[in-house]
Amino acid sequence: MGITKTEHFTEKQNEIALIAKALGHPARIAIIEYIVKVNACICNDIVNELPLAQPTISQHLKELKNAGLIKGSIEGNTICYCIDETTISRLQNYFNTISNKISNKECC
Amino acid sequence: MGITKTEHFTEKQNEIALIAKALGHPARIAIIEYIVKVNACICNDIVNELPLAQPTISQHLKELKNAGLIKGSIEGNTICYCIDETTISRLQNYFNTISNKISNKECC
DNA sequence: TGTTTATATTGCAATATTACGATATATATT
DNA sequence: AATATATATCGTAATATTGCAATATAAACA
Numbered sequence: 017m018g019i020t021k022t023e024h025f026t027e028k029q030n031e032i033a034l035i036a037k038a039l040g041h042p043a044r045i046a047i048i049e050y051i052v053k054v055n056a057c058i059c060n061d062i063v064n065e066l067p068l069a070q071p072t073i074s075q076h077l078k079e080l081k082n083a084g085l086i087k088g089s090i091e092g093n094t095i096c097y098c099i100d101e102t103t104i105s106r107l108q109n110y111f112n113t114i115s116n117k118i119s120n121k122e123c124c
Numbered sequence: 125m126g127i128t129k130t131e132h133f134t135e136k137q138n139e140i141a142l143i144a145k146a147l148g149h150p151a152r153i154a155i156i157e158y159i160v161k162v163n164a165c166i167c168n169d170i171v172n173e174l175p176l177a178q179p180t181i182s183q184h185l186k187e188l189k190n191a192g193l194i195k196g197s198i199e200g201n202t203i204c205y206c207i208d209e210t211t212i213s214r215l216q217n218y219f220n221t222i223s224n225k226i227s228n229k230e231c232c
Numbered sequence: 233t234g235t236t237t238a239t240a241t242t243g244c245a246a247t248a249t250t251a252c253g254a255t256a257t258a259t260a261t262t
Numbered sequence: 263a264a265t266a267t268a269t270a271t272c273g274t275a276a277t278a279t280t281g282c283a284a285t286a287t288a289a290a291c292a
Contacts, residue, residue, distance in 0.1 A: 019277060020250065024175040025150035029157070037148025041280085042133035042141040049137070052225050060238060067132040072281050074240055093238055093289050099226050108223055111216045117160050118207050127247060128280065149250085171268090180251050182270055201259050201268055 032110060035103060038083030043068055044076050051086065051099055058094045140218055143211060146191030151176055152184050159194065159207055 022030055039045060043066060050065055062077075063070045077097060080086045084103040088095045130138055147153060151174060158173055171178045185205060188194045193212075196205040 020149060020151075021175060022150060025154055029150045029153045033148055033150040033153045036144045036153070040141055040145025040148040041128060042130060042137045043128075043280095045137045045141045045144070046133055048222070052222055055226070058238085063238095067129065068280095069282050070239075071241080071283080075279095075281080078240085090289090095239070099222070101223070101226060104219055104223050104226070107219045108216070111212055111219065114156070114160055114207070115209070115212050115216055118209060118212070151250095176250095177252050178269075179253080179271080183250080183252095186270085198259095203269070 032106075035083050035085065035107065038079050038085055041076070043073075044080055047073070047076060047080060048085065048099065051097060056096055056098045058091075058096060060094065140214075143191050143193065143215060146187050146193055149184065151181075152188055155181070155184060155188060156193065156207065159205060 025033075039048070046066055047062055050062055054061070063073050066073060068076075077086070077088070081088060081097075084100055086097050087100045088097040090096075133141075147156070154174055155170060158170055162169070171181055174181060176184075185194070185196070189196060189205075191211070192208055194205050195208045196203045198204075
């Protein structure tokens with residue numbers, strides 16, 4: 017045990033969960049917010065900005081990238097990371113849909 | 125190590141991360157979607173609906189409740205769980221804000 | 233070429249999560 | 263009261279995550 021039973025859920029459910037999971041850490045939220053704030057960024061900036069070691073940040077960036085939340089392009093010596101709007105849109109749609117479905121309904 | 129350095133991040137960042145983390149598992153996404161689908165209350169139904177044992181589902185429900193994503197009221201023998209709209213709204217606002225901030229910006 | 237700068241990878245210890253059987257609790261029903 | 267039904271909690275094994283020092287890689291610059 018300890019393994020998530022991925023195969024029992026739909027692809028969409030797994031995808032949303034994967035994105036949400038990537039956002040499920042304050043450091044990664046802080047990274048996203050920093051990228052939004054400065055509008056594009058370089059990894060080393062974040063290293064100076066957050067109270068975490070460089071390898072840790074590199075790892076968090078990798079996870080965000082893996083989930084499709086950010087994308088990075090090599091810019092000579094450094095890497096320019098920025099938000100992937102497509103994935104943010106997916107989240108927007110997802111929660112908008114849920115919100116619409118539950119509104120006007122009586123419950124608990 | 126292994127401990128998330130919560131204290132180094134803002135309260136808001138930690139809150140969003142906590143909500144996202146709760147959604148970071150396909151079973152919990154499936155639970156949310158099931159509640160939305162049947163509109164309102166679930167109880168033992170969900171145990172029959174998902175490929176997980178009852179204690180596991182109970183644990184997942186606890187986490188969703190803890191993150192404020194669902195709320196439950198005791199209904200005699202059973203418990204009525206439903207979506208907490210407030211938290212869904214928070215997520216909507218959060219991603220809308222990010223989306224607005226990154227639109228019209230040139231990057232990577 | 234040698235050095236600096238920026239980022240990634242590896243390896244590992246500490247901790248957290250996932251899943252479930254066994255068991256507890258608590259209301260409903262007989 | 264005894265039993266059934268619904269849900270929660272405990273204990274624990276398997277696995278995943280977090281964080282970092284050490285090290286690797288790779289472009290920029292002297």
